Amino acid sequence: MSDTALLSIGHRALPDASLPGVADARLLPDTEFQEAWASIALPTDMKDRMLRGAVAGIQLRQAVPFDAVPLHGITLLTGEPGVGKTTVARGLADKITRGLPSDPPWVFVEVDPHALASASLGRSQRSVENLFGTVLDETASVGPLVVLVDEVETLLTDRAALSMDANPVDVHRAVDAALVGLDRLARRHPHVFVLATSNFPDAIDPALTSRADTVIRVPLPDRTARRWILEHTVTAIVAAFPGARSLLTADSLDVAADHAEGLDGRRLRKAVAAACSRNPEAQGDPNRVTAQDLLDAIGHARETS
Ligand SMILES: Nc1ncnc2c1ncn2[C@@H]1O[C@H](COP(=O)(O)OP(=O)(O)O)[C@@H](O)[C@H]1O
Ligand SMILES: [Mg+2]
Incomplete structure (x- = not known):
């Protein structure tokens, strides 16, 4: 060639x-x-x-x-x-x-x-x-x-x-x-x-x-952007795992967006994925993820970034 x-x-x-x-x-x-x-x-x-x-x-x-x-x-x-x-x-x-x-x-x-x-x-x-x-x-x-x-x-x-x-x-x-x-x-x-x-x-x-x-x-996502990214990521997960819809409430998204200050978009999306495996009782089933798992995963992402 x-x-x-x-x-x-x-x-x-x-x-x-x-x-x-x-x-x-x-x-x-x-x-x-x-x-x-x-x-x-x-x-x-x-x-x-x-x-x-x-x-x-x-x-x-x-x-x-x-x-x-x-x-x-x-x-x-x-x-x-x-x-x-x-x-x-x-x-x-x-x-x-x-x-x-x-x-x-x-x-x-x-x-x-x-x-x-x-x-x-x-x-x-x-x-x-x-x-x-x-x-x-x-x-x-x-x-x-x-x-x-x-x-x-x-x-x-x-x-x-x-x-x-x-x-x-x-x-x-x-x-x-x-x-x-x-x-x-x-x-x-x-x-x-x-x-x-x-x-x-x-x-x-x-x-x-x-x-x-x-x-x-290109800046780190502001609060509005963080909330949008969280909602976009969770919506995609809910489409495949409907049980995850508890993360989609306005309250849960608002609190998570506040909590995620300083995270970039990639870490934010990964934190949503990580939330799905946080609770040992859920045994890795994304249907059983909770709003608290999401907050914990975001907290962990912030500590390690
Ligand atoms: N502002 C943002 N809004 C939505 N998603 C974002 C944002 N920033 C990053 N992401 C997501 O993070 C991932 C990494 O983005 P990427 O374009 O590779 O970032 P960079 O080139 O700045 O390192 C992608 O999945 C992207 O969708
Ligand atoms: Mg790049």
Whole structure:
């Protein structure tokens, strides 16, 4: 298989998901990503603002010269682990394409920076060049493209902070190659939209941060979001285990949401699952979970986070 293998789907070719650094490739819109968007609760209006910013940016880039409005088409989502960055990024990719329909359809490519960074000596740079300079460039030449670079600090590591012992020359070259690749995509293809996420924004090379059109800090869920996440998670469990419906009372959800302050969305959802196994008498039957089990599980999650 060549390094630029493209699989033809309908009249749009998708990059081969087995290429180094390609975690996922699909056409958009996509119902799985639509559900992802709906499953994330953020402070009022935050998702709408994200979407409006992305759509306006794409329209401006297509119509206004780069020299006048230097938009790179890059949005960076930062925040603690488990606050929903990756999920909301996938959902945003879907939403954008519903707002800006295209023929040929939009393509989505998720880049796996870990796979690129772990390539052996000298290979990182070549893999990055191949992915950004050839595969994504060829894909974007045919039609619009959303690229998600999850945990971008792995690929665009702050060069100033590199110690000399790791393998800095190779890392430097890979970072340079990624920046050159992003610049080239931005210059040549106004309909490429790049979403990057990071748990460690301080570890990102400033050259990427300065290219980002928007940096959005995704917060820990507030009380309203916590209550919504709890209700969403419990509702899914009740659909399969109706006995768990005692958790769905307004009172139980209110108290649990108050109790869960400081937990991220991932821990919150896991705490609901953990509640199902807390009571020894229930013998692991989720039908027998109680509101107190949920409070205990949330308390435990807070102590250990
Ligand atoms: N604000 C939120 N609303 C609803 N669910 C959330 C939220 N934040 C995180 N989650 C859930 O937690 C899990 C992890 O989310 P993820 O997108 O991987 O977070 P991150 O990329 O920030 O580490 C997912 O199942 C997601 O649905
Ligand atoms: Mg993530």
